[in-house]
Amino acid sequence: MPQPRQHGTPERNRPGGPHAQNEPTGGNGLPEPTTPNGRAALEALLTEPARALFAFDFDGTLAPIVADPRDSAPQPGIVAALAELAELAGTVAVITGRGAATAVDLGGLDRVPGITVLGHYGAERWSDGRVAAAEPPPGVSLVRAELPGLVDASGAPEGTWIEDKGRSLAVHTRRAADPDRALELLGGPLTELAERAGLKVEPGRMVIELRPQGVDKGAALTSLVEERGALHVFYAGDDLGDLPAFEAVAALRARGVSGLTVCSSSEEVTAVADAADLVVPGPAGLAELLGRVTERIRGLAA
Ligand SMILES: [Mg+2]
Incomplete structure (x- = not known):
């Protein structure tokens, strides 16, 4: 089971971290992104969720890393949190290197209303129980x-x-x-x-x-943002294959889409934490963040 990394800057990002100035702000229990872009995007995601796209990697992000990937299972509570978020957000998506149907089966992702699951870095797409895919190259x-x-x-x-x-x-x-x-x-x-x-x-x-070649999570995320006409994007990942999605978020910002990148941290990979606007301690930390995001959206709408 991955543990949160013990060095570098992400310490100050953690909910309940030791630095008083980085305690959850505004009384809403939400951790504060370390970048101005990230802070602005979080605010936009909370206040205009219907125009937002929330996308997640699967392994190491929604599901703890396990010795055999065939045994992978989602973090307890996280699929329920996604289902609640899906009622409020414009789009909830998973973008994974796995086959789309495999991720749906392992994660029980069909419990999330309206979810889109992009498999094989976007070469496959699962929605409403159906998979669409291009032919694999020879x-x-x-x-x-x-x-x-x-x-x-x-x-x-x-x-x-x-x-x-x-x-x-x-x-x-x-x-x-x-x-x-x-x-x-x-x-x-x-x-x-x-x-x-x-x-x-x-x-x-x-x-x-x-x-x-030619397919990566960045291209997959950008296409989905365009298709859905999303104005705000949230992307969470844990591994090197997620960095193209982080880069896509940066490119989308230049086109007026606000974006927040979140790292589900581990000791095994530090490059993703260094590139993220917000670092949470693994899938458990992400589940907690999603719960707080949903709660805050509901609070603002009330
Ligand atoms: Mg991963």
Whole structure:
């Protein structure tokens, strides 16, 4: 289970953190974003939720990281919080590297009214129980055929295993005796295979994924904001694959859309916290934040 990182600036972002000047402000129990853009966006999200889009990564954000991703389950209470938010917000969406239907099944996300789930970084879309998807590129078949032999030949230790996600394949090292050494051994061969297959290498938390190029969470988020005509956007993520979505939020600001980026923090990745307007301590912290956001929206509307 990831723990909040113990160094750097996010300490002051945490709800109930030790710095008096960063205690929840305004008596609304909400933590304060560290950036002026983030503070303005939070205010806009609270006061005009019907024009807002709230989007979330799945693993490490809505669901704690577990040793085997097939065992993933949402943070207790967080799906109920999303369902309540969905009654107030223009759009609630999940944007994940997983297949869309897989995320819906693991998360019980069909309990959230009107939710849109973009899978495989936006190449798949689940809504109202249906999945729409483009054909996977041919390079995925090449990787599927060659990856088992390549992992064996790399000398990566026992416990290293391959997850076939359909449109992409991931090599996980979390269950290996030395996960970092396994990643080192795999890096070169996987990069070479990705180049031959015309795929992209996506490093993550004790995982390397080979997936189609030209799709990322930033493009997926931007398209959804445009489609929904959202004026305010909230995006929460925990891993390197979420940084393109953070960059998309920055680009949307230049077009007049207010944006708040939230990091679900872990010790494993610090780059996401450094880039975020607000850091919460993992999925549990995000669940608490969502509860407070909903409560505040209701309070303002009353
Ligand atoms: Mg994640």
